[in-house]
Amino acid sequence: MAVLTSLADGVEEVVRDGDTTAFEGFTHLIPFEAGNEAIRQGRRDLTLVRMTPDVIYDRMIGAGCARKLVFSWGGNPGVGSLHRFRDAVEHGWPAPLELEEHSHAGMANRYAAAASGLPFAVLRGYAGTDLVGRTDSIRTITCPFTGEVLAAVSALRLDSAVVHAQRADREGNVQYWGITGVQKEAVLAAERSLVTVEEVVDELEPVPGAVVLPHWVVDRVAVVPGGAHPSYAHGYSTRDNAAYSEWDAISRSREEFSRWLGGLR
Amino acid sequence: MMTVAAARALRDGAVCFVGIGLPSTAANLARRTHAPGLVLVYESGTIGAKPDVLPLSIGDGVLAETAVSVIGVPEVFNYWLQPGRIDVGFLGAAQVDRFANINTTAVGAYGAPSVRLPGAGGAPEIAASCGEVVVVVRQSRRVFVERVDFVTSFGHGSGPGERERLGLTGAGPQVVITDLGVLRPDPETCELVLTALHPGVDVATARERTGWELRVAEDVEESAPPSGEELAVLRELIARKGG
Numbered sequence: 001m002a003v004l005t006s007l008a009d010g011v012e013e014v015v016r017d018g019d020t021t022a023f024e025g026f027t028h029l030i031p032f033e034a035g036n037e038a039i040r041q042g043r044r045d046l047t048l049v050r051m052t053p054d055v056i057y058d059r060m061i062g063a064g065c066a067r068k069l070v071f072s073w074g075g076n077p078g079v080g081s082l083h084r085f086r087d088a089v090e091h092g093w094p095a096p097l098e099l100e101e102h103s104h105a106g107m108a109n110r111y112a113a114a115a116s117g118l119p120f121a122v123l124r125g126y127a128g129t130d131l132v133g134r135t136d137s138i139r140t141i142t143c144p145f146t147g148e149v150l151a152a153v154s155a156l157r158l159d160s161a162v163v164h165a166q167r168a169d170r171e172g173n174v175q176y177w178g179i180t181g182v183q184k185e186a187v188l189a190a191e192r193s194l195v196t197v198e199e200v201v202d203e204l205e206p207v208p209g210a211v212v213l214p215h216w217v218v219d220r221v222a223v224v225p226g227g228a229h230p231s232y233a234h235g236y237s238t239r240d241n242a243a244y245s246e247w248d249a250i251s252r253s254r255e256e257f258s259r260w261l262g263g264l265r
Numbered sequence: 266m267m268t269v270a271a272a273r274a275l276r277d278g279a280v281c282f283v284g285i286g287l288p289s290t291a292a293n294l295a296r297r298t299h300a301p302g303l304v305l306v307y308e309s310g311t312i313g314a315k316p317d318v319l320p321l322s323i324g325d326g327v328l329a330e331t332a333v334s335v336i337g338v339p340e341v342f343n344y345w346l347q348p349g350r351i352d353v354g355f356l357g358a359a360q361v362d363r364f365a366n367i368n369t370t371a372v373g374a375y376g377a378p379s380v381r382l383p384g385a386g387g388a389p390e391i392a393a394s395c396g397e398v399v400v401v402v403r404q405s406r407r408v409f410v411e412r413v414d415f416v417t418s419f420g421h422g423s424g425p426g427e428r429e430r431l432g433l434t435g436a437g438p439q440v441v442i443t444d445l446g447v448l449r450p451d452p453e454t455c456e457l458v459l460t461a462l463h464p465g466v467d468v469a470t471a472r473e474r475t476g477w478e479l480r481v482a483e484d485v486e487e488s489a490p491p492s493g494e495e496l497a498v499l500r501e502l503i504a505r506k507g508g
Contacts, residue, residue: 026310026324027309027324027325028329051338052386072384072386078321081383090381101370101384101385104386105342105346108338108341108342109342112339123347123390124390124393124434125389125393127393127419127431127433128393128416128419128428129389129418131417134375179311179328179335180335181309181324181338182338182339185337232326239322239325244321244322
């Protein structure tokens, strides 16, 4: 049963030190403000999970929240490298970052398996790549019907998941639309979940193609207008491309980044 | 020239898996010139997007607003890419080798890389399951290496028959387009062969910017220079680059 709460309380109650956690969003609806709040609260030893760890995880990695990253593509979309991610991998600053690396198809299927309550998922992928053998979470399985050898990936179960959405009602039913990514799977794969929303409404009007997460699969809902910035919420805001470009300059040096971090706290 | 050559590689009516940057520019150029029926699929889940400005990321709002359908990410890979419903995939590379294997993961040792790159994204399965793959990359000795440091996306391994043995359903990289010219895999050995040069480029330059002994086709063609229409549309697309 979803409880309406503040951003600070929501993050504190849902995301705990040591968690395997996902702040998901596929370019759209990324829960940036919740990520900033996790940094402010000084979360540590997180295993950060995300298909596309972009600027939000660059911040969390640079701030020392992360011990490990489970991902499939780590870059600043449309801009270039994630400099805090690279500094952690290449130089161990501020701490070494363990990597568990997949393809998008692999990650999507791992979430879907966990959301389905299954131990693994099957896909025709990874064959011939050096991603195989880098992690125990990729194996092969022989199809019992055809004998075909396929990739098997282990379910990606989460302690916590954080996503952003357009709106919720007072009971905590959540609705979102546009590019819907893999957020539904992440929430359903998690023990605990927090959804930040643009607004709370009395009645959830049906929207074609929208995803609805019923209140009984969501734990906490916090109203955070603009909580996806510099990402966006379809129908509420547009992507702030300039901010993504500016992050490149902020994150490039440890000094500039530390100044940004000081400003956040 | 690289963008124009990439656009020309797309036939009208093809279903194309598009990444941001040059592939997206090329695909939108093709759609506005010789291939109005090109179907653009972005891995963010937008199918049949018709952006009127170049998106800055695969999740740009303009893609969702102009798409025939918007679906979740697991569906993109499982229902659309994996069964072979996409004709052409575009891939970039930090390293590509003589058998068109692609590295976008790390330069140097995986555990202690000299450069950590973004990683796989959708590329391994694009390389595996699209009908064919077009690789677009700037040519230099740093990029065109004898053997990639990490196989992120499988090209032709080390020769013929390897894709079939691995159960890969797509034909893999069929063309590599660079700023110097065009390379295609030899039908018998799968090794990349220089088959065309862009205007003003000679074979010596192509050899100099290749980290292996480059094979050159006997009848190397010269790419037709960009037409007035291609240049005009390209300039307009770039001028209207949006968000």
